[in-house]
Amino acid sequence: MTTRFPALHIGPLAIGPPVAQAALSGYSDAPMRVIARRLGAGYTVGEVWLDRFVVEASHGRRGRRLLAVRDEEHPCGAQLMGSRPEEFIPAALALVRLGFDAIDLNLACPVRKVLARRRGGFLMGQPDVALEIVSRVRDALPPEIPVTVKLRSGLDESPESRERFFAIFDGAFGRGAAAATVHPRTVAQRYAGRAAWAFLAEVKRHAIGRIVLGSGDLFRAEDCLAMLRQTGVDGACIARGAIGNPWIFAQVRALLEGRPLPPPPSVYEQRDVIVEHYRMAEEVYGPKRSGRRMRKFGIRYAQLHPQYAEVRAAFIATRRPGDVREVLRRWYADDLPGRWPDVESFGRMVEGHVECDD
Template sequence: MLKIGPFEFDFPVVQAALSGYSDGPMRLLARRMGAPYTLHEVVLDKCIVMSPRARRKLLLPLVSEDHPVGGQLMGAEPQQFAAAAAILAEEGYDVVDINFGCPVRKVLGRCRGGYLLSDPATALEIIRAVRGAVPPQIPVTLKMRRGLDDGPESARNFFTILDAAFAQGLAAVTVHGRTVMQQYRGVADWPFLARVKRHVGDRVILGSGDLFTAQHIVRMLETTGVDGVTVARGCIGNPWIFRDARALLAGAPLPAPPSVREQGEVLREHYRLEAAVHGEDWAARRMRMFGIKYAEVHPQPKDVRSAFVNSWSKDAWLAVLDQWYDPTRAWPPGRRKTDPGESAEREIVAAG
C-alpha cells in the first residue's frame, strides 16, 4: 500500500514525470497496464503564470480516466512557483510535485531544478510558498536527486531540504539515487535510498533510478524499504512493465513478454489516443519517437527501430505498423525490455 496524502494505492509503482513523453496518452496506457498514479512532465512555472496561451498549450485538458495525476513544476522564485502551483490545482491536478532534480545545464544556469539542492534557503522558501498556495486537501510532493554532487555539503543540504519538506507538510518525497552532476551516468545509489527511508521513518519515500524491469522494481522495494517507486526510462515504449511488476508483487509468475500482436494493438491505441489529442500528423511525429522505444520489445528490434527512425510522415509510420506488426503473420515471441547496460555493474555492487 502506498499513501500520498488522501490517495491510497494498492500497488506502489508510479509512472514518473518524463519530459517530452509523459503526456495524457502515455499516462492512460500506463494506467491500463496497472500504474495507479502517473505524473505529467515538468512544466516551467513562468509559462503557467505569465501566459494563458502557453498554459493552454502545455496543460492539455485532463480526461476523467487520467486521475489521480500529478502536475510537476520547476522554477526559481518562490512566489511565482506558488502561483503556478495554485493554477495546477485549479486545473484539476490531484497532486502538485516540486522538481529539485532536473540536471539540464540551462535549467541549472537559471537556478532551477537540481540547482536548488545547492541553495537550501530558496528551496525551503519554495516549499513553504507552494504548500501555502495549494488547497490543503491537495498533497504537495517533492522530487530530488541525492545531492548536487558527492561533496559533504551536498549531503548536508539534501537532509536539510528533506527534513524541512516533511516538516512543512509535504506528503511524499521521490529520491533519484544519482547526483545532479552525475546526470544519468553510472548506477543509481540504492543503498542511499535505504538510508533515506531509515532516516524519515513513517514518512513516504518513493525511490527512483534504474528500474528497467519488473524484477528491478521488486528488488528496489525489497532492498531499500522505500514505500513506492517511480518508473521512468523503463516504461517508455514498455507499459507492460506495470503489468509484470503487479504480477510479481502479487506472488504470480512473470507474464510472458507481449506478443507482436499485443504490441501492435497497444501501438495502434497509443496512436489513436495521440491523434485524439494532437491530430493525426502530430500524433505520427510523436509516435515515431515512441515507436523507436517500443521497437526494443519486438523480436526484430534493430529492423523495427530503423523502420521507425525513418518514418517521417503519418503514412510512413502507419506503413511500419502494417509491415512489422502484421497480426496475420506468425512472429517469434516478443522480447523483454532490457537495461541499457549498467545492470551488470549493479549486480557486482550487490554481490560485493
C-alpha cells in the same frame, strides 16, 4: 514465498500498488500516463513544466489540451519547475483547476540550461529557496492536494551537499510535503554510474513514517521488487524503463501479487497499445506533432518486437504524418511472441532537454 508490500498513500491520495510512472520530460504526457495506468501503474506524474509555461498555456485552447488530465488517469500528479517561489503559486493553482491530484516540485533536473537558470537541480544547493517554494505552494493549495518534491541525492558527492540534501528533505516534510521521490544520483553525476540504492535505504531509515518513492535503474519488473525489498521505500517510480515498455507495470503488479512474471506482450498486444497511444497523441498534438512524438516512442516500442532491428529502423525512417501507421501495417501484421527489451539500452537514454523550457 511472496513478499507483501503495503498499499501506497500520498497524503489523502490512496494510490494502491506501490508502482508509479515517473515524470519524464518529452514523454510522460497524457497518452503515456493513460497507457501506464491501464497497464497497472498506481500513480503517474506528468513531464516537468515550467511555472510560466503553465500559466500561459492554461489560457489557450491548445495549451489546455496539453495540460489536460483524463478521467481515467486519477490519481495523477503534475510536476513544476521554476526559480522564483512566488511564480510557482499561479501555476500550481492552474494545474489543480485543470484536475491534477498532486503537485510535485522539481528540485532535481540536471540539464545544463536548467541549472544555468537556477531551476531544477540547482535548488539542491539552495535549501532556503527550495523550502520557500515548498512553503509557498503548500500554503496556496487546498489541504486535500498533496505537495511532493523530487530530489537527487545532492549537487555532488561533498559532505556539504549531503547536509543540504537532508536539510531540504526534512524541511520539505516539516513544511507539509506529503512525499519525496529520490533519485540517488547527484546532479553533477547526471546519469553516469549506477543509482545508489543504498542511499535510498539510508534515507528511509532516517525518515521513519515518511513516504519516500525511489527512482533509479528500474528497467525490469524484478528491479522494482528488489528496490522495494532492499531499500524499504514506499513506492517504485519507473522512468526510462517504461518508455516503449508500459507492460512493465503489469509485470510489477503480477510480482507484487505473488503471480509469475507474465511474458513480454505479443506483437498484436503491442500493436493495440501503440495504435491507442497514437490515437491519443493525435488528440493532444494534432497530426504533425503526434507523428514526431510517436516516432520517438516507436523507436522504443520496437525493442519488444521479435524483428527488433528492422522495426527500429522502420520507426527511425518515419518522416510524414501517417508513416507510423504504415510501420504498424507492415511489421505488426503477424501475432508473434514479443521479446524482452535490452536492459542496457534504457541506461543509454538521458535527460537532455525540457520540452516546455524557454
